[in-house]
Amino acid sequence: xxxxxxxxxxxxxxxxxxxxxxxxxxxxxxxxxxxxxxxxxxxxxxxxxxxxxxxxxxxxxxxxxxxxxxxxxxxxxxxxxxxxxxxxxxxxxxxxxxxxxxxxxxxxxxxxxxxx
Amino acid sequence: xxxxxxxxxxxxxxxxxxxxxxxxxxxxxxxxxxxxxxxxxxxxxxxxxxxxxxxxxxxxxxxxxxxxxxxxxxxxxxxxxxxxxxxxxxxxxxxxxxxxxxxxxxxxxxxxx
Numbered sequence: 001x002x003x004x005x006x007x008x009x010x011x012x013x014x015x016x017x018x019x020x021x022x023x024x025x026x027x028x029x030x031x032x033x034x035x036x037x038x039x040x041x042x043x044x045x046x047x048x049x050x051x052x053x054x055x056x057x058x059x060x061x062x063x064x065x066x067x068x069x070x071x072x073x074x075x076x077x078x079x080x081x082x083x084x085x086x087x088x089x090x091x092x093x094x095x096x097x098x099x100x101x102x103x104x105x106x107x108x109x110x111x112x113x114x115x116x
Numbered sequence: 117x118x119x120x121x122x123x124x125x126x127x128x129x130x131x132x133x134x135x136x137x138x139x140x141x142x143x144x145x146x147x148x149x150x151x152x153x154x155x156x157x158x159x160x161x162x163x164x165x166x167x168x169x170x171x172x173x174x175x176x177x178x179x180x181x182x183x184x185x186x187x188x189x190x191x192x193x194x195x196x197x198x199x200x201x202x203x204x205x206x207x208x209x210x211x212x213x214x215x216x217x218x219x220x221x222x223x224x225x226x227x228x229x
Contacts, residue, residue, distance in 0.1 A: 006159075034216050043205060043221045044160070049214060057214075093159050103148040103209055105217055107159035 003027055004096050006108035013084055014116055021079045021111045023094030029074040030096035034105065035067075038091045050077045074099075084115045119143055120208050122220025129227050135193040137223045139206035142187065146208040150217070151180065151191045154203045163204070164191070196227045 003026040013019050023033060032051055036044040048069050050056040056069035068080040077096075081088055091112055095105040122139045129135045141149075150165035166173045166180040166189065173180045179192040193200055203224050207217040 004159075032214055041224075043219050046216050049216055051214065091157075095159075103211060104150070104162065104165070106162065107152070110157070110159045112157070 002098065002101075002104075002106045004030075004094065004106050004108040006092075006094055006111050008111060009109060010112040010114075012114045012116065015085055016083055018080055018082045019084055019113060021081075021092055021094075021113075023077045023079070023096070023108050025075045025096040025098075025106075028096075028098045028101075030077075031074065031099040032097045033071055033077040034095045034097075035069060035077075035079050036093045036095070038093060038110075040091075044093060047079075081113065084113070086115045089113055089115045119218045120206060120220045122206050122223060124223060125221070126224045127226070129193075129196045129225065131196065131198060131227055131229045133196050133227075135196045135200065135225055135227070136190060137204055137206070137225070138188065138190045139208075139220050140186075140188045141208045141218075143208070143210075143218075144187070145210045146218075147211045148209045149180070149182065149189050150207050151178075152205045152207065152219075154205065154222075160205060193225075196225075198227045198229060201225055201227050 005024045007022045035047045047062045048056045048058045050071040052071045058064045071077040093110040095107045151163045152160035153163045154160040177194045182189045203222045205222045206220040209217045
């Protein structure tokens, strides 16, 4: 149980285009989802906290208009990187917290974004 | 301000040996301390977690030791195997549904034969 999927697993796009990444909790309802980015050989950097049916809470320094987050249902959250640039190239990872399992976070497999 | 400090940054252990990774936290409100294992190109996987009401938790070859007064916790991997070679992250959070995990910087473990 507690499986989180991400789609796509990797994506290559041209500078200036937008990319949408989906995060799904497959066998549980996730009241809260988190989005992270990770640069090579570094730790996970929290970008935003997403609650179903409400606006995401962004961490300081993360542009909410550039990284659009939608948590439309208890099993799906999406991250859209708008007008992507090469510096947005990174490994994006989502995690989900089950409503009945306080604290525990289950991570997706990540999405490798490369912006040319 | 780094709320969770992890050491060492990298670790090389002989096969069959014990791998020890340490973390220290600052926020006394933290009450959940998980360890995650991450392989290259993959998302982190929950390995083992502990709450401050116990001083030790063991699951197979993995043990967490927790010292509340020192605000420290550690991961011990017994009988380390080459397949354990990965990056390990400690984390901490408060007991709240919306509170995110605070991660350490990670330890890259290499188990050599």
